[in-house]
Amino acid sequence: MDGLTINEAAETTGWSPRMLRYLESVGLILPPRTDSGYRKFGPEELQRLRTLKELLARFDCGLSDIAFAKRMREDEELKQAVDTWFEAAPRPPEGVASDDWLRWEQEKHQRLLGIAA
Numbered sequence: 833m834d835g836l837t838i839n840e841a842a843e844t845t846g847w848s849p850r851m852l853r854y855l856e857s858v859g860l861i862l863p864p865r866t867d868s869g870y871r872k873f874g875p876e877e878l879q880r881l882r883t884l885k886e887l888l889a890r891f892d893c894g895l896s897d898i899a900f901a902k903r904m905r906e907d908e909e910l911k912q913a914v915d916t917w918f919e920a921a922p923r924p925p926e927g928v929a930s931d932d933w934l935r936w937e938q939e940k941h942q943r944l945l946g947i948a949a
Contacts, residue, residue: 835863835872845881852881858899860884 841863842849855861856871861880863871873881887898904911924933 835874836878838863838871838873841871841873841878841881845878846885847881855881855884855895858895859902860895860899 836844838849838852841847842852845852847855852861852863852871852873856863861877861884863873863877865871884898888894904914924930925936928936
């Protein structure tokens, strides 16, 4: 099987071996493996890594953004939950008057911050 080892691919692309492993773990690249389990990076994987860097720079986003976008494409339940959240109109919690809503939210956040501290 022809291709570069993870260290060679890292040197060629500017990504670290650790980052290449992360990209594989979130499914952004899928390098084939040798019979003994070593990753081999061929022209397809190297091209994906180059265009991933271009995508990140062009849209000023992070790897977690791209990984989440991939997850949304693959997980219909997550996609529907996010779409529902975007479309939902904000409304006060049950039992909270509209004019008390802001104070209620502020107090809730203060309580949560107190628990986290």
